Structure formats: C-alpha cells, structure tokens
Amino acid sequence: MELSLKNKNAVVCGSTRGIGLAIAKELALAGANCILFARNEGLLKEIVHRLPGNSGQEHDYRVADFSEPAAVKAAIESVVSKINIHILINNTGGPPPGPIAEASADTFENAFRQHIIISQLLAQCVLPGMKKEGYGRIINIISTSVKIPLNNLGVSNTIRAAVAAWAKTLSNETGQYNITVNNILPGSTKTDRLDNLIEETVKKEHTGREMVEKEMTDKIPLKRFGLPEEIANVAAFLASPAASYVNGASIPVDGGRTGSI
Known part of the structure; x- marks a missing residue:
C-alpha cells in the first residue's frame, strides 16, 4: 500500500492548532512539502520550523485570515504561481454555537464566507495544477452534523451540510482528472473548540465540567x-x-457516536 507523499505539495488551512496542526505534522511525516495557512504569523513561523523534514522537504507558510476572501485568494495565488499543489486541506474554525432561531443574518453570512467561499477560491486556484500533475486530493474537515444535526449548533449544522454538498458536486466534476474530493467528519475531538463548547454547556446548565464531559462521552x-x-x-x-x-x-x-449507517 503506497502511503508516501514524497514530492507532493500540500496546503493545510487552519494549521497552527488542533486538527489542522495535527494534519500538517502527519503529512510532513509522510514526506509532503507543507504550506501552512493561518492568521497568526508568529505561530506559523514557529510551527513551520518544527515540522518533520526527514525526506528533505521544504515547508512554508502564508498569513491568511479566512474572514477576508481577497486576502486568502492573494495568498494562494502567490503559492500556485511557483508550484503545483497536490493536496488541499480545507479546515477552519466552526461558527459560534447557539439555537438556529436566534442566529443573526450576519452570523450566517460570515460562516458562508469562511467555509464555502474560501473553499471555492482555494479549490479554483489549485485545480489547474492538480490537473497538470494528474494527481489531486481535496479534503474538507467538517462535522458529523452532516449525518445528524447536533443540538445548539444551528449555523454550523447548516453550513457544514452546504460544504458537504459542494464537495460531492466537485468530486463528480474532478474525478476524471484523478482528483478526489472527500470529507472527514470529526466527532468530539480534544481541541479548543470542544473546550469552548463544554464551557458553554457548563455555564448554560449551571453544572460541573466533569458531569458535562461524562454525559458527552457516554454517548x-x-x-x-x-x-x-x-x-x-x-x-x-x-x-x-x-x-x-x-x-x-x-x-x-x-x-461510533453518529447514529446512522
């Protein structure tokens, strides 16, 4: 089974913490050249120098705030003007929690911009190079809410489902070029976002953190x-x-948490 990513170039979004950082490390371990995208330049500089490089890779970074599509487009264009990208990891923080009935129009618009518009811009920029190389992998980190909506995550449930539909449509169009598009649906994963969701529940229900965590892990x-x-x-x-x-x-x-086949 061929798992090596030697001589492959990967753009990893949201790569200074949590799942994005873990993915960048794993791709680098497999031999890929990683270009990190995030908004904190200090962390980017620190992390890019700590990525594994046993295969002689050259890692790099771009400062990109996913709330600003024009800036993200400029950043990815500066990359693809020099090299072809083989792997794109679309990953960004989720929308704030809360009931959908209470969500503002601005919250929906911001989430759509950060998750759909940004993914579209990035994909459009890397696809020509993927076609030229005859190899492409677009991987979107979204949520199990694509299968079953999660309580108190109204905007997230809506936007994540939109990303899944976008990805499925794109996969139908790009498969003929040996470019695959897939989604990973993380469950409750130890990240800052999970920690924030737990704290929100603790405050809302006036209970202890251990009780909230036990209720979650019991499921x-x-x-x-x-x-x-x-x-x-x-x-x-x-x-x-x-x-x-x-x-x-x-x-x-x-x-195994998601209750669907």
Whole structure:
C-alpha cells in the first residue's frame, strides 16, 4: 500500500492548532512539502520550523485570515504561481454555537464566507495544477452534523451540510482528472473548540465540567473524546495514492457516536 507523499505539495488551512496542526505534522511525516495557512504569523513561523523534514522537504507558510476572501485568494495565488499543489486541506474554525432561531443574518453570512467561499477560491486556484500533475486530493474537515444535526449548533449544522454538498458536486466534476474530493467528519475531538463548547454547556446548565464531559462521552461507544492525531491519520490516508478510488465520501471519525449507517 503506497502511503508516501514524497514530492507532493500540500496546503493545510487552519494549521497552527488542533486538527489542522495535527494534519500538517502527519503529512510532513509522510514526506509532503507543507504550506501552512493561518492568521497568526508568529505561530506559523514557529510551527513551520518544527515540522518533520526527514525526506528533505521544504515547508512554508502564508498569513491568511479566512474572514477576508481577497486576502486568502492573494495568498494562494502567490503559492500556485511557483508550484503545483497536490493536496488541499480545507479546515477552519466552526461558527459560534447557539439555537438556529436566534442566529443573526450576519452570523450566517460570515460562516458562508469562511467555509464555502474560501473553499471555492482555494479549490479554483489549485485545480489547474492538480490537473497538470494528474494527481489531486481535496479534503474538507467538517462535522458529523452532516449525518445528524447536533443540538445548539444551528449555523454550523447548516453550513457544514452546504460544504458537504459542494464537495460531492466537485468530486463528480474532478474525478476524471484523478482528483478526489472527500470529507472527514470529526466527532468530539480534544481541541479548543470542544473546550469552548463544554464551557458553554457548563455555564448554560449551571453544572460541573466533569458531569458535562461524562454525559458527552457516554454517548460515544468508545467512551472517550478523539484526538486530533486520529483525524490526521485518516487525512493522510485520503491524501495518499492508496486512497485513489475513494471519492465523494463523507467519513465519520467519531468513535461510533453518529447514529446512522
């Protein structure tokens, strides 16, 4: 099974923390040249120098705020003007929690911009190079809410489903060029976002953190939260030649929590 990503160039979004950082590390371990996209230049500089480089890779970064499509477009254009990209990891923080009935129009517009518009801009910029190389992997990190909507995440449920539909449509159009488009659906994973959601619940329900965490993990067959590295392992597989016939799929990585087949 061919899992090596040597001589492959990867753009990894949201790569200074959590799942994005874990994916960048795993792709680098597999031999890829990683270009990190995030908005904190200090962290980017620190992390890019700590990425594995045993295969002689050259890692780089671009400062990009996903709330500003024009800036993201300029950043990705500066990359593809020099090299062809083989792997694109679309990953950005989720919309704020809350009931959908209370969500403002601005919240929906911001989420649509950060998740749909940005993904579209990035894909449009990397696709020509992928076609030229005859190899492409677009991997979107979204949510199990694509399968079953999650309570108190109204805007997120809506936008994540839109990303999944966008990805499936794109996969139908690009498959003929050996470019696959797939989604990873993380469950409850130990990240800053999970920590924030737990704290929100603690405040809302006036209860203890341990009680909230137990209630959450009790719903997971594996009885624990996931680790960012466990999401990264699946991303690295999907990015590899071994996943050449996996296309248009939405794959839960959630310890079995999602109650659908």
